Amino acid sequence: MRKTKRSLLCLDVLLLVAVLLLQGCKSDSTPDAFGFGSQSKVPPDTLIESQAVTITGINSPAPISIVGGEYSINGGSYHSKPRVITNKQKVRVRVRSSSESSGEVEATLVIGGVSGSFTVKTVNFSGRVEAEAATLAGGASTAFDIASTNGEAVFVGSAGLGISINESLDAKALIIAYRTDTAGALEAKVNGAFAGTFTLRPTATAYATSSLIVSVEEGDIITIASPSDAGASATYIDYVQFAESPFRWVSTVATVTEPWATDGVAVGPDGNVYVSGATSVHRVTPEGEVSEFATGFVSVNGSNFDSKGNLFVADYVGNAVRKIAPDGTMTTFASELNGPGGVWVDPDDNVFVTLFGVDFSGTGATVLKIAPDGAVSTYASGEPLQDVIPIFGDEDGNIYAGNWGTGMLFNITDGNVSMLAETGGVANHVCYSRGYVYIASPSAALVRRVSLDDGEVETVAGTETRQIVDGPIASADFERPNACAIAADGTIIYVMDREQGILRRIDAGPP
DSSP: OOHHHHHHHHHHHHHHHHHHHHHHOOOOOOOOOOOOOOOEEETTTOEEEEEOOOOSSSOOOEEEEEEEEEEEETTTTOSSEEEEOTOHHHHEEEEEEETEEEOOOOEEEEETEEEEEEEEEEEEEOOOEEEOOOOOOTTOOOETTTTTSSSSEEEEEEOOOOOEESOOEEEEEEEEEEEEEOOOEEEETTTTTTEEEEEEEOOOTTTTEEEEEEEEOOTTOOOEOTTOOOOOOOOOOEEEEEESSSEEEEEEEOSSSSSSSSEEEEEETSSSSEEEEEEEEEOOOOOOOOOEEOOOOSSSSEEOTTSSSSSSEETTTTEEEEEEOOEEEEEEEESSSSSSEEEOOTTTEEEEEEOOOOOOOOOEEEEEEEEETTOEEEEEEEEOOOOEEEEETTTOOOEEEEEETTEEEEEEEGGEEEEEEEEESOOBBBBBEEEEEEEETTTTTTEEEEEEOOOEEEEEESSSSSSBBBBBBTOOOOOEEEEEEOTTSSEEEEEEETTTTTEEEESOOOO
């Protein structure tokens, strides 16, 4: 009897162990979660492999399949048809990248009902983002538009409507292609901070470009939208370009006056361009309409605006500086000067004048400072200054002047003269923006720029072939560029081509 009970007890224990073993060996083909790191900036139309992932958490073979690519198990050949995989085996995924710029391709691998995706994105070799590929914001919508690049654009013609770009590129300027039926603006933000506005002009059914100078780094979030107070309009964005410079194209604005009669240019607070032509100052709208603004000079030369919209003009042969009020009324601001050539007005409305020397002698080596009340004093003089004409100042309070004949530029702040750069050609009326001096050099038929940081000189436009050729900045030509001025936002350079009396424009160009 005891033996029988003992035997039954042993049997119960054996059965319990068997059950536990059976429970522990239950078939499980559902793996632990897995995933593949995405890859960006991959070359287009190229096979791209993921990293290897070890599959865990299964104790029996699990079904494996893929959508949108191929997979390889333990370094074997790639497959796209369903198979099985076992625990601790490694798997890779492979896809062919998009043939398009900034194109995205995704493959999804499924093992035992658990999925993991592999995403690759091609490099943005075009340097731009199509608006319809961006994230729409504020209720903006994609619209069919046959005039746009790919037949699609984004409607942003009401307050708050816009686009957001999450994957930007390193850039120093943004350029948008747009069309609109009314003048207006689009506001840009970088990582939520206001970065500036794109100025829009009516374009009817065609597309135009507008640019904004702003530093952007890879990965910044860019938003472009209509201002909160914008009225309804038919405004569309085609694309956003990430650029090193807003200057890509040269075009002709207008023939302002007779050949060889222009010698100075300034951009007014109204956005119009004011050109010195023989004995008159002409006003030119950005659309190319020319009208006479003021006349009665002996010989018009350099000019510049003060903070109140008054234009100060050097009357070279008249040995005077004339002041022209916004309504065109002209008065003499200073007289009995030694052949004034260049004019620059500082933020406090002090007028700085370079003296080239009467009778085209080129002996002038003096820069005058004339206070708003007309008091005249010598600001800088003597060697190495000579036949000075160009003059400008930067945002840090430094003032610079240059020798016309040699093209040398000097820092003359507080009357202390030191050389900034040798430009390699005649420097007449120059212009300045954001750390660079732009020089329209009539001797070289080039537009150059000089860095204030290191004095490095580089060519912006022109090929040293004297001819009027509009088009891409790399192939455009000038005959005798003699003076330049830059729009307030730094995105347009106006250049007078003196030999033909033509006003040229360097900007972002057509889309």
